[in-house]
Amino acid sequence: MAYVSYPASAPLSASTSAVLGYPRIGPQREVKKALEAYWGGKTSQEELLKIAKEQRLQTYKFIKDAGVDVVPTGTFSLYDHVLDASNTFNLIPEQYASSGLDALDTYFAMARGHQKNGVDLPATEMQKWFDSNYHYLVPELSESTEFKINNTKPIDDFLEAKEAGYTARPVLVGPVTLLALGKPGKDAKDAELDPVSLLQKLAPVYGEMLAKLAEAGAEWVQIDEPVLVLDRAQQYAAEFKAAYETIAKAAPSVKIMIATYFNKLESNLEIVKTLPVAGLHVDLDRAPEQLEDVLAAFANTEHVVSLGLVSGRNIWKTDLSAALETAQKAVKALGGNASRVQIASSSSLLHTPITIANEKKLSAEVLDWFSFANEKCAEIATLAAALRDPSSAADALAANEKSIKARRDFEKNSDPAVRERVANIKPEDLARKSPFSVRKEVQKEHLSLPVFPTTTIGSFPQTKEIRQYRARFTKNDITKEEYEKFLEDEIKMVVEKQEALNLDVLVHGEPERNDMVQYFGELLDGFVFTQNAWVQSFGSRYVRPPVVVSDVSRPAPMTVRWSSYAQSLTKKPMKGMLTGPVTILNWSFPRADISKEVQSKQIALALRDEVIDLEKAGVRAVQVDEPAIREGLPLRQKDWAGYLRWAVDSFRLSTSGCSDAMNIASHFCYSDFSLIMKSIIELDADMISIEHSKSGEHLLGAFKKVGYPSHIGPGVFDIHSPRVPSKDEMIGRIKAMAEVLPKDSIWVNPDCGLKTRTWEECTAQLTNMVAAAEECRKSLA
Template sequence: MKTTVTGFPRIGKNREWKKALEIFWAGKISEEEILQEAQNIQQQHFGMMKDLDFVPIDFALYDHMLETSFLLGVLPDQVQKSSLSHLGKYFALARGFQEKSVDIKAWPMKKWFSTNYHCVRPKISPETTWEADLFFLEYKSTLVKQNPNRRWVIPGPYTFARLSIIEDVPEHEWQQKLLQAYHNLLKRIPGDVQLDEPALVFDMTNREKELFLAFYESLSSYGERLFLQTYFGDVRDIYEELVQLPVKGIGLDFVEGSENLSLIEKFGFPPEKMLLCGIVAGKNVWRTNYEKALSLLGRIASYLPRENIVLSSACSLLHVPYTIEGESFPEEIENGVCFALEKVEEIRQLALLGDILHYQDHPIFQKNREMISKLTARDRDSLCLQKLSALSEKDFQRALPVEQRLPLQKEVLNLAPLPTTTIGSFPQTPELRKLRKGFQENVLSEETYKQEIKKMIASCIKTQEELGIDVLVHGEYERNDMVEYFASFLKGMTTTKNGWVQSYGSRTTKPPLLYGDVTRVSSMTVEWITYAQSLTTKPVKAILTGPITIINWSFCREDISLKEVAYQIALALREEIEELQQKNIRIIQVDEAALRERLPLRKSEWQSYLDIATSAFRLATSTLLPEIQLHTHMCYSEFKDIPEAIEALDADVLTIEASRSELDVLESLRTYSQKRDIGPGVYDIHSPRVPSAEEIETFIQKLLSVIPVEHLWINPDCGLKTRKESEAYASLQHMVEATQKIRKNLFS
């Protein structure tokens, strides 16, 4: 059997690409130098995958959807005609650009299916030029020519269309132009091409199936070198037609694709085509059970020749860290963890075992069986289980409905109309990172570290007061990450030293491992929040990360139910919230930024997940007194089709990303904002671009056309930790100026 992976991490084994990007954006290296660094990192990756039969070229300088837009020519006329260089245009659409006469807003982002990776959403409009940027084609083609067993990876036309924003262009027109752009691109690409079509795992209407089939029938002349790759689920709606397409091979996910094996058994698989079998998970870090995987392969091998079976990861390994090398894990899981490089080795070992008649006797198989046995033999926490069994319906309900709570809260808080606030974090400066590193490496004492953090909190409070912000935050300087920080206070979770995963562009996170029953070890935020509140008469929000976001931004155990894990974390947060409440903290924000991340891709499976997610949130927050205001924050999650779930959270104030979505989400929340408060982000914090006060004022006026003034809050899209202080403070100043002007016009 042959071997491959669907994709590979891009950020660099030691985050080399993240660092190179940030140095480049700071103007400290040239375009030639950043491109050379990209080539160097990709060659290193090829070396890591040298034992595979087929190696993907899926590296993107920022994002694969954005890169494909340049390859196809799906670019705004404003950008094409600008004086910026090729890379300048590329990063302008990724991050925004503002200088002299050039002012380019970044394209929106959205979660890449059911992952924490954020992709850029291309825009197809009457201003789209459809002129391909051959710079990116030439750059990538060099890698293909130098490496004959490599295949170029790009999103396929159906997925590209499903994720794009299409504005004011007739359907037949954009479809024809998009298809011609793919023709032009495929003519120029040397060698095999992997077209990723994860959108096939969505529910598909007949019209969508017709569109997909029309795309690939038109591309049939390239079929002898096309691999069509699906992942994140099964292809039940299109399988029969899919396997008959004129392509060289088809990739199916046998980890999350619950129906794919039965589809093969029911309808067969063309023996002349290659089947890329995704049998090693690409979204979690637990070792593959070789016994189950080889049993599955045996069933598949009865339908086509073994030489046409290619063992692969179920999806790109982009979603897991590079390697466990140098890591240490709790004894219960020390041999059960597997990152990207170890997953490549798993694929190689499975191919070896798959060609052996009595593989059960092989040492590799026996060692795997032993590791899996230890991983599944973990003891349960009896006290934790008792708490879960004692829960009743009243544990999920606040004392009063929101219509009665909000007036009480507004009387206590006494805020101005259109209250201003931020989401939580303030810029993480080089000085802060140095301080944190010194503490972690025992260069600084805990006492010195805390004193320095408190100085930063005091400065943050003073800055917000000077800016005129109404509801303050403490800046989150003690937190390395909104999930990793909390994991360090929770039994049953562990963190890594270098387990970085790309979220978007140069942004990386270090997801913890959730491996046992979860309980709170000690207070997590109380010391910092109460100190910040002692410095001001204005309310300071306590910021916590919600149960579902902690799960979705961790590598979560799979041997117990999602409901059990979510309720365990909710009970731990409940203890923290009760302690904050006792300290007279008047506003508590529980962020569920990743509410939608684990949402099943098929709508028929949504409700059970949403019931668990909303119940866990209510379990964590139900003991709040009516006069304590409960906020929640969500970002880049598209809520227009789950308004009932947002309502079910029973928060008092919802803050959401809105500036890049251009109010698309707000219409769906019009009803929500009639009885609850809402704070749609008025500017994009993921861009270094600083909006003017006039721009923000115009945006707030648009918000007021949808949301009653008595229910509208003014805030940025998200936390400010990724921004420079100069960018953050200038934007906040403009936000406050715009708000004060509108207040004066409305109420004077």
């Protein structure tokens, strides 16, 4: 492969390289452990801060040693970078500010609540960070919020790095993004407040911060404004310009690199053109097609264009030769001035695991396809070196080319039978035999349920004993027979408990599952699992997403054994329990070579076979969980329809291979579904259960408004809390539902699975739930 090199007459200026942020957990989960020890009262603040500092310095060293020029500071966080910014700029609601706690504990109180020594504070709200699985803490704003520099974290972090010998580029969450992600505080006078209306009050404080950073020695500051990839940025165009003028004026020596990621700028590029910034970072992993426009916009300026060529969101090796061509094209378009091009990660590397060096179980072949944060740093450095002089990076480029070719060869031959099956999906494969009105009658007979039928969402307490048995089985300390015998006993106990509680549709309790996605990934062909590829979900909570590496298929039935055993123990209907295709995909690292649509349909076909097998085994109801369907929604509204089309089709593909008599349920939690109500209807499930106990009746109102046709079980108690609502409280909830929805369509169930509860808690909760349903049958039906 020939590398296009820029003209020999180009000035001898060199491009630079940067990473936008880095994972915080520590290679051996040091930070996670230190946080949990501190929260558990086992260590001191000093100890926690010491470990955090060690990790930061190790990170800087790593990035620098890998050959990356620009080291970011301020992206390390003890909980969340948005909360850090809220704290730094004093977006602290009164109840926390006046709690009497010290600064760090006030911070943690906002993050996770605080209940000690007479202080009782709830956590602030958490939301998903754009379309990632990372959650940030939602800033609360008030007309009376007094913006000021409340702490000097950005400066401290910069100086700490400087002292250790690194001249870093401090990173701040941008003021527009910070406010746009916020919400009005609890005070009634703020009810109508648009947080962005406070921008001109906040901007001078950012200016002050930049001036202080300049004083400390910062030449560049990276300001993250991912809000610029959303439709709504349009409405802030004028405010954006005014705010950045204020900031730039306050710190004229500072060069601002404004960073956007996760999508393309589109018309918001016009906003950026008006800003007094020295550089723009764009995500060319997610949105390579925006490069032309960006280069055209800055062809005749002096801006540095930061090319996000190495994915911060996925774990695949970068195709360096393709990336290099893009970078060379950019240099050419910017007048051959290489110093105007920076090679960077597409976003912060926060959303990737730390290093493949910690993976001891994956085959060398598979491992060679991957690149985690550390390996990505090396890729960035290689690209920058190659851009200066391709021959200087020849070995690294050749090795990369070999890996990429091996991966491509593998992809081509992955599984032709699966590809063909997906290509031949017919419209009739996406539809149940009869409409719900007909199925309803058949199922009535088949299931013989009372009005207000009661059920649960699937999991029962995952006790210490269950986890111990699983660990012993994984370590080969017990045989498969012993482990399975244990699971059978557990299922038997769960069935007996439900019979005693007098629930109507039973579940087997999911004791065999470590996790609702991992469990299926392990039984399907096409996934691999890591030992240490932890990715932050929120705070100290990390997940290890499975990786889709090849075409997905089901070598053998996955759940039939457990569900049919459970059904054999009872005359009541036993609900089979599957995780839906969209959720499995959204909670995994997807492949990059074929579309998510195709991957989702491959998974759907495997699940379709499972549903058919469950029916053959005598199971009369199957629940296909799709809690992650909402979070896959694209960032730009114009892309929603395309996503929802294949998401809905995938669900229908999974669930329409069975007869009309099969009761297909689905379940949704974690987010507000009112936005995608139409698609929920299109799933054509016979019953859906939704998280509801904390959401007032507005969600039900939405169901009523669209005339939801099927059965629905809005959760009557919060499964995240040990609290046991009284029978009367639950009757109140059922009554409120019955006012909005037809009585014969209502099911009674909790918000979600009970795996995090104790047996004592959930027995008390379910006792009241069943009693409430029984009473409603008499008084309401």
